[in-house]
Amino acid sequence: MNTTYEVFRNVCPRNCYNSCAMLSYVRDGKLYKVAGDPQHGFTRGKLCSKGYAYLKYVYSPNRLRFPLRQYPRGSGKWEKISWNEALEQIAEKILELNKRYGSNLSLTYNNGSGNIGLLHQYASAAFFNSLGQHTKPVGNFCLAAGQDAFTYDFGQTLNPDPEQMGYAKLILLWGANPACTAIQQMKYINAARKAGAKLVVIDPLFTSTAAKADLYIQIRPGTDGLLALGLAKKLIENEDYDREFVENHIYGFEAFSRYLNNSDFSPSRLSTVTGITEEAFYELSQLLKEYKPCSSWIGYGFQRHSNSGQSIRAINALMALTGNIGKSGAGAYYLHLGQEAFPLKLANHNSSVQNRLVNINDFASSILSLQDPPVKFIWISGRNPLSQDQGLTAWRELLNQLELIVTVDLFMTKTAEHSDLVLPAASHFEEYDLNISYWHYWLALNEKALPAYYEAKSDLEIFRLLTRKLNKLSAGFSDFPAELSAEDWLASEITTQIKVSYGINSWQDLKNGPKKLQMEIPWSSCKFRTASGKFEIYSKLARKNNLPALPKYHPPQSSKHPFQVLSPQKNEFIHSQTKWLPRIIHDQASLVLINTNDAQTHNLRDDESVILYNDNGSLSKKVQITDSVPPGVLVVFQGGQEPINSLINESFCDMGKLKNHYNGNAFYDLFVSLKKGGDSAEAAWFFV
Amino acid sequence: MFNVDQCIGCQSCISACKNENQTPTGVNWRRVSQITEDVFLSLSCNHCDSPECFRVCPEKAYTKQRDGIVIINPNRCNGCMDCVAACPFGAPQFDYEQHKASKCTMCYTRLQNNLQPSCVEACPTDALKIVDFNQDLPVSVELTVAGFPDIVLTRPSTRFIPPQPRRRYRLNCLN
Numbered sequence: 001m002n003t004t005y006e007v008f009r010n011v012c013p014r015n016c017y018n019s020c021a022m023l024s025y026v027r028d029g030k031l032y033k034v035a036g037d038p039q040h041g042f043t044r045g046k047l048c049s050k051g052y053a054y055l056k057y058v059y060s061p062n063r064l065r066f067p068l069r070q071y072p073r074g075s076g077k078w079e080k081i082s083w084n085e086a087l088e089q090i091a092e093k094i095l096e097l098n099k100r101y102g103s104n105l106s107l108t109y110n111n112g113s114g115n116i117g118l119l120h121q122y123a124s125a126a127f128f129n130s131l132g133q134h135t136k137p138v139g140n141f142c143l144a145a146g147q148d149a150f151t152y153d154f155g156q157t158l159n160p161d162p163e164q165m166g167y168a169k170l171i172l173l174w175g176a177n178p179a180c181t182a183i184q185q186m187k188y189i190n191a192a193r194k195a196g197a198k199l200v201v202i203d204p205l206f207t208s209t210a211a212k213a214d215l216y217i218q219i220r221p222g223t224d225g226l227l228a229l230g231l232a233k234k235l236i237e238n239e240d241y242d243r244e245f246v247e248n249h250i251y252g253f254e255a256f257s258r259y260l261n262n263s264d265f266s267p268s269r270l271s272t273v274t275g276i277t278e279e280a281f282y283e284l285s286q287l288l289k290e291y292k293p294c295s296s297w298i299g300y301g302f303q304r305h306s307n308s309g310q311s312i313r314a315i316n317a318l319m320a321l322t323g324n325i326g327k328s329g330a331g332a333y334y335l336h337l338g339q340e341a342f343p344l345k346l347a348n349h350n351s352s353v354q355n356r357l358v359n360i361n362d363f364a365s366s367i368l369s370l371q372d373p374p375v376k377f378i379w380i381s382g383r384n385p386l387s388q389d390q391g392l393t394a395w396r397e398l399l400n401q402l403e404l405i406v407t408v409d410l411f412m413t414k415t416a417e418h419s420d421l422v423l424p425a426a427s428h429f430e431e432y433d434l435n436i437s438y439w440h441y442w443l444a445l446n447e448k449a450l451p452a453y454y455e456a457k458s459d460l461e462i463f464r465l466l467t468r469k470l471n472k473l474s475a476g477f478s479d480f481p482a483e484l485s486a487e488d489w490l491a492s493e494i495t496t497q498i499k500v501s502y503g504i505n506s507w508q509d510l511k512n513g514p515k516k517l518q519m520e521i522p523w524s525s526c527k528f529r530t531a532s533g534k535f536e537i538y539s540k541l542a543r544k545n546n547l548p549a550l551p552k553y554h555p556p557q558s559s560k561h562p563f564q565v566l567s568p569q570k571n572e573f574i575h576s577q578t579k580w581l582p583r584i585i586h587d588q589a590s591l592v593l594i595n596t597n598d599a600q601t602h603n604l605r606d607d608e609s610v611i612l613y614n615d616n617g618s619l620s621k622k623v624q625i626t627d628s629v630p631p632g633v634l635v636v637f638q639g640g641q642e643p644i645n646s647l648i649n650e651s652f653c654d655m656g657k658l659k660n661h662y663n664g665n666a667f668y669d670l671f672v673s674l675k676k677g678g679d680s681a682e683a684a685w686f687f688v
Numbered sequence: 689m690f691n692v693d694q695c696i697g698c699q700s701c702i703s704a705c706k707n708e709n710q711t712p713t714g715v716n717w718r719r720v721s722q723i724t725e726d727v728f729l730s731l732s733c734n735h736c737d738s739p740e741c742f743r744v745c746p747e748k749a750y751t752k753q754r755d756g757i758v759i760i761n762p763n764r765c766n767g768c769m770d771c772v773a774a775c776p777f778g779a780p781q782f783d784y785e786q787h788k789a790s791k792c793t794m795c796y797t798r799l800q801n802n803l804q805p806s807c808v809e810a811c812p813t814d815a816l817k818i819v820d821f822n823q824d825l826p827v828s829v830e831l832t833v834a835g836f837p838d839i840v841l842t843r844p845s846t847r848f849i850p851p852q853p854r855r856r857y858r859l860n861c862l863n
Contacts, residue, residue: 033707036810046812052703179696183812186696190813208696211726216856280857571698628725630859
């Protein structure tokens, strides 16, 4: 028997800040264990609890092995079919619809962040573009509002190197919870703390990161903008701002000061609205004055409110006023758009096609409104919209209109359960890919480490086969380059510019280890990409787009329903990706976390069943009483048997359309009422 | 040594242990428990000075090595579960399929290869560490910490750095 392992380089492709590089130990085509890749300078040889459990993912008994057909849809009557049968049914439907309507506009797709490797994330965009005009979803579920806010202020979204956060003297986390969602960043935060830095967490929830903060400030959801503007006003009044930076590099300081002077940003109003005591406010303003450099990190949950673009602009303004831009250990952290430097050949395949565009954040309603022709075919990959999208009522209606629903996944998700065809997807160990983090600066190769798992295939491979099938039935129907392998696509991403900026000669060089982007500290030259060339507190572009030119405080949404629901990530799972997870004793998505006072008012006990309801519907959850949640707020984790998203409908941020066609998703502007009762039998139990 | 002040409860240690040792379903050599809202304890075998597992085992399956590591020989284990009942820390884990107890080996084969135990390697905040008692320990080190079972009986080899106080402003509920 072979006793030595072959070691391959892989990258965790989950939608996560860390994008950890891993080594997989393979013997006789079987994965034996995984380890962190010590050559990765950001993750430094560590993985998270999900990463170390990847054997359970690859070999989960719940993993899909063969193409499946369900008839009738939703009946649970599944039949194993061959790839040939599956592809033939899909191709025939596509061709029939094309004949019926004289175009491909009745075809659409919905792709998510299930695998954010370049060759997975953009495969469906390339395939559908290869068919010419179709119905194309655009927009961004996650971070559109923040991206626009950064664009208005800086002219571009650029993340400082997160490794530099280790040199900060003050770290402000606004709704970011790295102890759960970016555990590798904790090393740099701790390094800074060890060197005397203060860690401040501003969050409605007492998170695991808040527990480790030197100063934790609990705040009412959606009111951070007011706090940031209040701090700005105080620093300006006391002349505790960076005069040199303001005079030379900020556009619109006077207008901003006037706005602050003419509006009520008094500590008492701040206290009333944000729930923060005057003492906490004073302490925070002193820290901002005394501790430099300061790094601010705005979490993605932060911007899932209707006023979040303005709030982010307010925080950016605070960083600029204090001169915390363009220096080591300083800066406003949000998002690293590392992918933008790559040609993204898949995403840009036939990108000049004039498609019929729909808003991905209002997907089902938008599609339902389309006629001539109506949409009849959908391809869903890397996403579980029936758990994770908003507007699920519209989705139910949409399902009835569709003649063929194809879902590509590793597991039988809620969405797969309502599909006609389910195609088994490859895990990242089974196919090549290239991974660029949206947080750190490292580029890593994901090698093919394992043979195909039963009949599972990568998204790219599936589209290669489907193209061949289509073109056989109707010559030249798709111009997707089916002859190109994954390796060919990788090679096409490594341009001369990429070679220089990452110090490599070819993608094969990455087999020796990940490489870091060589880039100067963002904005260290103080040449901003705005119209004025300065940091724009006053943005004419924003005004042109019918937004306030200055960062203004807009009160958050309110409702007749008394509770606001936040649905943050857990460290054990991401979004609804739970079907394979070991060690979770029961489905945490079946819980609702409620503050002790609220539990008393409603006479609730732990484990009791309650019904959460609003105009969009109702669902049943089990009570868990905790003071990590403030009064008036409930926490429900994503996914599960009764996804919390079924109560969200048409809730959008104030920004997003500048860079992502449509405004972002305000998932956290969700309000519900609560009553006792409900079915307690829904808790699904998962064992290792 | 376990630094309570640094542990973020991320459970990487549990997962890394299972990945390294391929322990079966329900057998978790390392476990993380939440003691209070903000304190987690990551615990495994404490490789005690006076191991109770060693004392109670009728088959003499346990040995205390010269380096201090307590090891169970699975070939000797008869599945009586006396050690499971006796250990105050829940270190011996019972595998109902194999009908045998097993527990943390401190990854001694990794230690022999100059590698850290898998839980230590995985810890993102260095809350878990191997320390040499013959060298200087940090001044703040404690023999026990709130939430840890009584140490008198078995004298565990685990040392703790307790949680430090922090400033916290909760929501001003009056408004």
